Amino acid sequence: MPDAERDRPGTADWRVRSPGPAPAVAGYADRVSVTPGEECGLYVSTTASSFHVSAFRVGWYGGAGARLVWASERIPGRTQPGPRLLPGTRTVRADWQRTLTLGTEDWPEGAYLLRLEADNGHQRYVPLIVRSVRGAGRTVLMHAPATWQAYNRWGGYSLYGGQSGAYATRSLAVSFDRPYDVDGAEKFLVYERAAVVLAERLGIPLAYTTGPDVHRDPAVLSGAAAVASLGHDEYWTPEQRWHVTEARDAGTNVVFLGANTCFRRVRLEQGDARPERTVVCYKTDVRADPCYTSRPALATTDFRQAPSPDPESSLTGVLYEGYPTDAPYVVQAADHWLYEGTGVRPGDGFDHLVGVEYDRVTPGAPVPEPLEITAHSPLVCDGRRSHSDSAYYTVRSGAGVFATGTMRWVEALLAGTPDGGHDHGMDARTGAFVTRTTENLLRAFALGPAAQHRPAPRPNIDEVYRAGG
Structure with a gap:
């Protein structure tokens, strides 16, 4: 523009x-x-x-x-x-x-x-x-x-x-x-x-x-330079995922400004008069999908599910875990370049920023490495204790990938402003933090492959999950 x-x-x-x-x-x-x-x-x-x-x-x-x-x-x-x-x-x-x-x-x-x-x-x-x-x-x-x-x-x-x-x-x-x-x-x-x-x-x-x-x-x-998936981007075709992955592997940075991203595998089919006017997703009825046996890679269910499991974390770095939750966003790597100018310290929290759906780095799930958890936020979802994670990784092409791990990130850009109609109790301090972090992210990624001009991730999955569960 x-x-x-x-x-x-x-x-x-x-x-x-x-x-x-x-x-x-x-x-x-x-x-x-x-x-x-x-x-x-x-x-x-x-x-x-x-x-x-x-x-x-x-x-x-x-x-x-x-x-x-x-x-x-x-x-x-x-x-x-x-x-x-x-x-x-x-x-x-x-x-x-x-x-x-x-x-x-x-x-x-x-x-x-x-x-x-x-x-x-x-x-x-x-x-x-x-x-x-x-x-x-x-x-x-x-x-x-x-x-x-x-x-x-x-x-x-x-x-x-x-x-x-x-x-x-x-x-x-x-x-x-x-x-x-x-x-x-x-x-x-x-x-x-x-x-x-x-x-x-x-x-x-x-x-x-x-x-x-x-x-x-x-x-x-x-x-x-970069491609940005916005706040709620749950339904992807396999082709869309392949194309974004190929762009990453050619040096394009990728931003996930939400959670539950690339979770459902869908097909686009013919409408009444134009192609690709119908979004198909059988979900738990996937066995009834006409592609289930004949073209399993196109069968429409969660990406991680059979008949062709491929968890989204291999692209996003994080795995969708649950709904609903409401929890503070807790900074882990306060000195990360993402947080420059925010004034945060390790353990600082921002109330209500994690919700209503969340992702985490899940040990055992496929993730690209080196990967750094920049925020590690304790929460309770459906009576079970867990965490939401923000994560940053780079790949051989030099591309950087960042995922916020919370669906409220884009909503928080308006927190504490007259336009913040869906702020979930988030305040102006949270809005200022998310705005500055997003500015840092978009400006850095606009310069081209992040590994060429920003510090490399400091792998810390084992450290974070050994210390914090």
């Missing part, structure tokens, strides 16, 4: 003020991302007589948080049909008629919120990434629409529950051809937006993509 875009005047009025009841206004795009200038279809249903669309690019913009890039004229409203349920996999689709075609000429690369504004006073978002074709020399922000969709309950079904909320009647596949629930962009707003704003404020060279795009075409990772 050029400085000219970062320094443009922002728009204060970009938020959804009143989502209203579900039928009031909702919509979806027929692509999770476009390249600049590429068209996409927008599908809208509303009980209002008319609506209009505003396209906001998320970024720093002097603290405004977004910029209005485009706005439509008034568009006649219509109520589209209700959800359609595909019985075999309990997949919900909207299958609406296209309302309008968006051209993105002159839209800079970045993360966008399309705000649908109905004349009944209600609003909802449709998220869209205007993705980068090249990422060489840049830090690639990798958004997670497959995870957004996994949790989406629009139409009564997600990968977690059916209409009654029961796990047994959950979807086995979910479709992008439907709106997102709540305000239309909840997962992006909670787990990704603050990281985008911070990265743009730093002025480092940035590129933008999504997990499904990296799955299909890894070219954006070629020569990238």
